Amino acid sequence: MSRIRTLGVLGAAAVAAVVTVVAAPPANADDLSSGSWYYQALHVQEALDAGFTGKGVKIAVIDTQINPAIPTLQGANLTPVDKTYCYDAQGKPIPPTSTDYAAAMHGTHVASLIVGTGEAEPGQVPIRGVAPQAEVLFYNSGIAAAPDSSLTCLDAKGENRPVESLAEAMNDAMDAHADIISVSQGVPYSGALNRALARALALGIPVVAGLTNDALSTTGGYPGVGNGSVGVQAIDATGAVQKADGFSNRSLSVKVAAPGVGIITQGTSESWDAQELGSGTSLATPIVAGFLADMKSKFPSATGNQLLQTMIRNTGGTLHDPRWGNDLGYGTISLTQMREDNPLAYEDVNPFFDPKASQSQGPTVDDVGAAKGAEALKPTAGTQTTTPQAGKPAADGASAGTPAWVPFAIGGGVLLLIVVGGVFAVVMGTRRRRGAEPAQAVDKPASDGEHHMHAPTGAGSGADQGGRG
Template identity: 30%
Template sequence: MGYQPVVSTRAFSPIGRVFNLRVAGTLCATLALTGIATGYQAGPARADDRRITAADQPYYSYYHLDSARAKGYTGAGVTIAIIDGSVDTSVPELAGANITDKTPCTVNSSTEHAAHGTTIAALLVSHAYGVVPDATLLAYQSHEETSTVGSDCKPASKMPLSDLPSLINHAINDGASVINLSASSNKHDDTLKWAIARAMNEGVLITAAAGNAHEDENETSLSWWSGVIGVSAIDTDGKFASYSSWGQGVTTTAIGGPIVGWDESGKISSARGTSFSAPIVAGALAQAHAKWPNATSNQLLQLLINTAVGHEQGWNQYGGYGAANLGGMLNTDPSQYPDENPLADKGGGSSPTPAEVQQYADGLVDPTQIAYDNSYAYRGLDESQATNKDNPYPTHLGTSPRYHAK
């Protein structure tokens, strides 16, 4: 292709509440998801006058996306959210794509972070080579350590708008059916637990990258949580990628590169990483959702697992239930599968538990632990919540369905 080859991978170590971009090669960045932005940042002046095409992306032919497009499987009517860097919609590959910035506060993003967000967006919805070019893409900007965050990201006496639980809940508020996070997360607190419980309860699918340190990174991946689809990486020969991490939370695996995109210097370059595997799976789920609109999210998860290449051999910590089979998902009716979440209990004490998901559904979670969820109402018996100034949610004491179940 004439583009810069990938010659190395980079391993990241999370520090505190730092989120790390799960990508290796020339598009790498280390992120701290403590801020987001209200407008797309202008990308660097492009040094190349070439255009990136489907022929430059090995995953495009590997997954026969030309055939999918010919049959109309383009994700039309489905809304996907990415929590990532800012998206430069001026790149030619995103011309005509349906992308909206929905981030709720201000951040000035680095060019490296913006390059990553733009590459993820193009992988999903580029008309040239996106997995689901007709899907609607909502972008929620995180930020890296060198970014500056506006004061509006932390309203007085409220949770930060820029934290991951807030971003997940905002994506659900805005109607996303699938959410992708191509970064790591060592945040294991209640606000994130209840955001994921809400996603599970409302049937919103979350894909997450497994990491690039070639080690068990389960503790620092969002896929540590129940319900989250952890994605490791394979090469184009179908073998487990040398850089890919693994762990208890891995559900499936997909091509991790090379992916060609615009780097922070405005040049076309290539990279490998589970950052790219995760949105490929997000796109596959969006394709399937569009093809099978009556299927529940649980049935789509069952479809992903039961059509995966090698699923007959059972689960393992490297490839999960097997490699995502995009064609198989489009050719297999998910209505044959039970409406049961196969990731509700990943073992090893995963959370939220089914009981906790039901606790959320019943309105019995302490509302001070709920971050920007526009659907939540407290329905428990704690009378102090009616006058609690830190409770921003409607309070209907004693109305939980749990109290009225037969």
């Protein structure tokens, strides 16, 4: 059976070679309250109060099954798409929803960080989404099962269907006019997935995807490492990049960093009524997708490419020319600073797309051109909500060209760290800028942990290289 690894939140029962789980003493309510550090550190409530809520923006989340019955998802603008992409070993269609913890934990946690309402059981920590008024279309691309939390997907005849379900879900999301696609899993490269990503690039739809949590992995997971995608890194409350086996997680595919270590999640292997702390890029990914939705809700005419241009110029709480490194990419996402900028001032060009990339690195210029041609031939062409629109040059003189980012197919292996307890202090200090060992304070803020689904076969290899200035 083909398997895809989640890049995300796994309970303590999910112990296998695929993921690493670190046990900790039982947590009390005070310990768990530290899991909402991302909400305070990135000043999310201030953004919501200012009208950056994601309202009117459609986010497609593609993940494992989901349990919409948990408190923070009840009443949320969430639609599990009722379509079967995979079948189980018995030939039964896999529905999008489930109350089985192993099957639905990952997708439930991811969606909660976008549209969680903050509703909670008495005495529990509220889980608040960063774009609570956005519309989430939830696509299930397989079923996760203990003990290794791998994502299994078969066709109706029981044949392997390793990545077709993800590519099909991405295409369905684009047909539904999603503004942003969020994927917290990693799969091997395939022609179908390459075409789906090329189509997203042609339509100007950001594909936000988690990178591996395994600092030692060199095999890789699409779409996070694909040409033009938004590969997401996870940081902790101090702004440090998450670590695996003592090594900082670095990647040539990282584009931006976001909180992903020590995050409060609903449900444990014991009960959905319990809470615990989870870590990994799977949790950082929906925060990035949500922040992009918040910006689009205030600048509805901005294209997806312009949102990305704004994102990389406002990381770390300051306006600056884009600077890249293999730890935090272009830096830690800052909605506070993005709010002060106008995305319409930037050129409608994806800053992560390398026009010189080879076929093995993801969509090429020819692939994207073919996708644009195919869209132009469709009767409904022009109805896409993110219709390309040229912007004027940046007022501050920032470069509007396409950086020569070289995609690197690091792998899909993902480490997941669930810490049921421990006190996570929110340290809001000054962060060292790029070049030194990672230490970016979150939102003028700042990882050590893991959370990702991934499929072990995959793309290229290579050694870590220094960041670009």
